Amino acid sequence: MSAELNGSRPAAAAPNTGQIRAHVTGWGRYVPSRVLTNKDLERLVDTSDEWITTRTGIRERRVAAASETTASMAAVASLRAIRTAGLDPDDIDLILLGTLTPDYWMPSTAALVKEAIGNTRAAAMDVSAACSGFVYGFATAQAWIASGLAKHVLVIGAELLTRFLDYTDRSTCILFGDGAGAVVLSASDQPGGALGIELTTEPQGAYMIWLPAGGAKSPPSAKTIARGEHYIRMEGKETYRFATKTMATTALESVRKSGLEPKDVALFIPHQANVRIIEAVAKGLNLPMDRMYTNVQKYGNTSAASVPIALAEAVNEGRLRVGDNVCIVAFGAGFTSGAVTIEWTADPARGIAGDAAVDPRDVHVRLPIDWDSVDPIPPALAELMARPSEVNPPLDDVVPGEPEPASHPVAR
Numbered sequence: 001m002s003a004e005l006n007g008s009r010p011a012a013a014a015p016n017t018g019q020i021r022a023h024v025t026g027w028g029r030y031v032p033s034r035v036l037t038n039k040d041l042e043r044l045v046d047t048s049d050e051w052i053t054t055r056t057g058i059r060e061r062r063v064a065a066a067s068e069t070t071a072s073m074a075a076v077a078s079l080r081a082i083r084t085a086g087l088d089p090d091d092i093d094l095i096l097l098g099t100l101t102p103d104y105w106m107p108s109t110a111a112l113v114k115e116a117i118g119n120t121r122a123a124a125m126d127v128s129a130a131c132s133g134f135v136y137g138f139a140t141a142q143a144w145i146a147s148g149l150a151k152h153v154l155v156i157g158a159e160l161l162t163r164f165l166d167y168t169d170r171s172t173c174i175l176f177g178d179g180a181g182a183v184v185l186s187a188s189d190q191p192g193g194a195l196g197i198e199l200t201t202e203p204q205g206a207y208m209i210w211l212p213a214g215g216a217k218s219p220p221s222a223k224t225i226a227r228g229e230h231y232i233r234m235e236g237k238e239t240y241r242f243a244t245k246t247m248a249t250t251a252l253e254s255v256r257k258s259g260l261e262p263k264d265v266a267l268f269i270p271h272q273a274n275v276r277i278i279e280a281v282a283k284g285l286n287l288p289m290d291r292m293y294t295n296v297q298k299y300g301n302t303s304a305a306s307v308p309i310a311l312a313e314a315v316n317e318g319r320l321r322v323g324d325n326v327c328i329v330a331f332g333a334g335f336t337s338g339a340v341t342i343e344w345t346a347d348p349a350r351g352i353a354g355d356a357a358v359d360p361r362d363v364h365v366r367l368p369i370d371w372d373s374v375d376p377i378p379p380a381l382a383e384l385m386a387r388p389s390e391v392n393p394p395l396d397d398v399v400p401g402e403p404e405p406a407s408h409p410v411a412r
């Protein structure tokens with residue numbers, strides 16, 4: 001694993017050159033059923049469907065019900081991924097869960113998921129790399145497998161962001177949504193699986209997206225709440241600039257470390273933050289948009305969950321075939337970014353059956369005894385959800401708007 005410090009070039013994460021390779025054998029996703037449209041948000045803040053759609057590509061997002069948590073969504077996606085892989089939950093040796101919205105500060109959400117899926121053996125831990133958390137987890141899983149430490153690793157991205165948004169701040173509350181995705185990586189002596197990995201961290205962007213209060217620097221108090229410091233804050237323009245510059249570069253590094261060129265990659269699965277950012281990635285890689293998978297129109301930005309949800313949907317929609325190269329790439333707070341290029345080896349048809357085999361109503365996360373949590377839904381959101389919009393815009397035509405040119409064109 002490598003990280004970039006003080007703005008120096010990131011050290012390269014070693015490609016998988018050993019005999020043991022990490023293949024994706026299972027994938028699954030879960031999104032809450034409740035839809036929040038741009039029209040709904042028009043009733044909450046001074047915005048418009050037209051503004052949101054043109055500037056971001058987002059048409060709607062999902063909102064978790066009060067009974068749902070990051071762990072419960074993660075558990076459903078995980079069981080689906082394990083079913084798709086044809087494994088038993090107890091076959092999993094390691095659980096890595098990327099999230100910035102854990103159920104609690106401690107224990108880890110991964111520990112709760114371990115119990116909920118019925119695993120008795122695995123080591124479990126959360127990965128804190130914001131929207132890059134799933135890709136960082138994926139890279140970590142590859143290293144565990146390549147070193148022989150684990151045979152089957154469950155990697156999850158799960159977020160419940162709608163509980164950490166300021167519903168008076170139109171620049172952030174329109175962007176994010178809830179959901180979870182997961183993959184199983186399995187050891188194999190066959191060629192394929194995870195190839196080149198690139199991970200970077202640029203701490204000069206540390207306060208461009210952050211959640212000020214609740215940690216050791218500013219523990220939660222009536223004062224921090226009165227100041228609204230328990231909500232996500234973001235410098236949109238700076239973040240946009242970083243993302244358009246870094247995503248294409250990170251993806252290109254990963255592809256090149258795999259001994260490939262971008263044209264050899266059948267599909268890129270970029271972090272779904274803004275369709276204009278994804279267009280800039282396509283432009284930076286000199287590829288048409290049909291090589292970029294997008295579903296940001298349906299779910300908004302689900303942070304660490306966006307890549308595994310998009311990957312599962314892309315496979316289930318028939319966008320990947322055995323032998324295809326696929327590159328997952330993300331960026332997020334930190335600033336972090338990460339990409340992994342993968343040679344796809346699993347039968348794409350398995351995913352649909354895996355999804356159908358797991359009913360979310362059968363999946364339970366154990367709650368503490370003698371403790372009632374307060375209603376978790378922010379009051380402004382609860383009020384809005386109580387009065388659903390009658391307008392459901394069709395999702396067949398996303399209006400992405402003009403991409404801004406990548407500020408640092410990818411050229412070496």
Ligand SMILES: CC(C)(COP(=O)(O)OP(=O)(O)OC[C@H]1O[C@@H](n2cnc3c(N)ncnc32)[C@H](O)[C@@H]1OP(=O)(O)O)[C@@H](O)C(=O)NCCC(=O)NCCS
Nearest residue numbers: 046047048051055131170171174236237239240273274332
């Ligand atoms: C957030 C983002 C969509 C804003 O788009 P933008 O084109 O940069 O817009 P700006 O911030 O320059 O705002 C332009 C105007 O729209 C307004 N505006 C902001 N949010 C608005 C909204 N939801 N509805 C209507 N107007 C809005 C601003 O107040 C500003 O008005 P002004 O010109 O009168 O001051 C864009 O910067 C972005 O996508 N950034 C990256 C965010 C991201 O990906 N975060 C997650 C990282 S993992």
